[in-house]
Amino acid sequence: MSKYLLNKFLYTVDRDPDLVERYRQDAAGTVSWWEQEMANQLLNCAVAEKSTWLEFTDEERRALREHDHVALFGLGAHPFLTLTLFIAMFERDHGPLEYQKAYGRALHQHSLPYPDIAT
Amino acid sequence: MATVAAVIASTHHPFYYRASTATGADRPPFADEWVAKIEAFRETLTKARPDILVMVGSDHFHQLWLDNMPQFLVGKAPYFDANWYNEEREFGLPRMRLAGDEQLASHILRNGLDAGFDLAFSNELRIDHSITCPIITLRPEADLPIVPIYTNIFAPPLPRPGRFVELGRTIRELVESWPIDKRVAIIGTGHLSLELGGPRQFGEHGPDPEFDRKAVDWIASGDVDGCLSEVTLDSLHQPGNATHGFMDFMLMMGVAGAGAKADHVDSLDLFHTMEAYFTWYPNGVPA
Numbered sequence: 001m002s003k004y005l006l007n008k009f010l011y012t013v014d015r016d017p018d019l020v021e022r023y024r025q026d027a028a029g030t031v032s033w034w035e036q037e038m039a040n041q042l043l044n045c046a047v048a049e050k051s052t053w054l055e056f057t058d059e060e061r062r063a064l065r066e067h068d069h070v071a072l073f074g075l076g077a078h079p080f081l082t083l084t085l086f087i088a089m090f091e092r093d094h095g096p097l098e099y100q101k102a103y104g105r106a107l108h109q110h111s112l113p114y115p116d117i118a119t
Numbered sequence: 120m121a122t123v124a125a126v127i128a129s130t131h132h133p134f135y136y137r138a139s140t141a142t143g144a145d146r147p148p149f150a151d152e153w154v155a156k157i158e159a160f161r162e163t164l165t166k167a168r169p170d171i172l173v174m175v176g177s178d179h180f181h182q183l184w185l186d187n188m189p190q191f192l193v194g195k196a197p198y199f200d201a202n203w204y205n206e207e208r209e210f211g212l213p214r215m216r217l218a219g220d221e222q223l224a225s226h227i228l229r230n231g232l233d234a235g236f237d238l239a240f241s242n243e244l245r246i247d248h249s250i251t252c253p254i255i256t257l258r259p260e261a262d263l264p265i266v267p268i269y270t271n272i273f274a275p276p277l278p279r280p281g282r283f284v285e286l287g288r289t290i291r292e293l294v295e296s297w298p299i300d301k302r303v304a305i306i307g308t309g310h311l312s313l314e315l316g317g318p319r320q321f322g323e324h325g326p327d328p329e330f331d332r333k334a335v336d337w338i339a340s341g342d343v344d345g346c347l348s349e350v351t352l353d354s355l356h357q358p359g360n361a362t363h364g365f366m367d368f369m370l371m372m373g374v375a376g377a378g379a380k381a382d383h384v385d386s387l388d389l390f391h392t393m394e395a396y397f398t399w400y401p402n403g404v405p406a
Binding site for chain 1 (some may be wrong): 155178181184185186187203204208209273274275276314315316317318319320321322356360361384388390
């Protein structure tokens, strides 16, 4: 389990307009590039000062590559990060609030307690 | 000595700016009622004639991140830029810049540390909609210096509800012990029941109207003990997965004081979440 790394992906993509578009258009390619180049980058530190141990599990990688927000919820990714990024990518393809409501309906298999989001 | 001119607790709804400025077919049907309630709420701050605003909010993973996450943080800087790209993108919020009051921030930090709160600090903080929403609703001129205080209601492990109440009590004491003759309003924003990114989001009402009704009663009547007897970190999952933001309301109940009845109480039932607005005048209702 690397909930932290899932969140780091969602966080770093969401804050970068170019990456939001890149992830929308080429999810698999973006995830592969990000895991290779960005996953071990310490934010707010010089680029050379990298971590050495961060990688996705197979299921985490698959969920990100397939834009599978239901799986991300189940894996304990922070729901605010997932929602914010996915609205940025997909709200434009729908009428007002249609996407947000469908996003919630797709999660109806989940009842309380929800998956733990503590990192 | 400083005077607490007003204590204000509010929800922070990022859609207000867009709803209130929309015209024609883009203007939602609830906008006029919402604006009227906000303008009445704004008047409660205006007539308190504040010089400085202490603003309690919570960063939404903008500047504060999981590699270095403070539980409580005070911004001490001459200026605070405000609002972020993803808030412009999703909510249409404008970029802003607010002045800071470094003297009051220093007083809160030094004496907060001495009072048992290991407060983090930031000398370069870009604030987000948890603080700019109440600027937009309560002081749209954005002309007063602020001291931002961030709480972690977002990234577990979180401090427990009682700790938020205690911090609120301490903030009140710290402001009242500041030996400068200024009128300080203490403003904090949080949520009632709220679901974000879960199956109960974006419903016709907030996810738990019964919780919202009880919460408004607790806050309006200053029932700190009743609130603390029912609200725990575990219980807050029930009304909605983002309801831990209610702890910022509990912090403001600590500022207002146990048993302090709010002088202004209002709410508005909207889709997705309920709005709620409270003002106390600890030193009497201004003329």
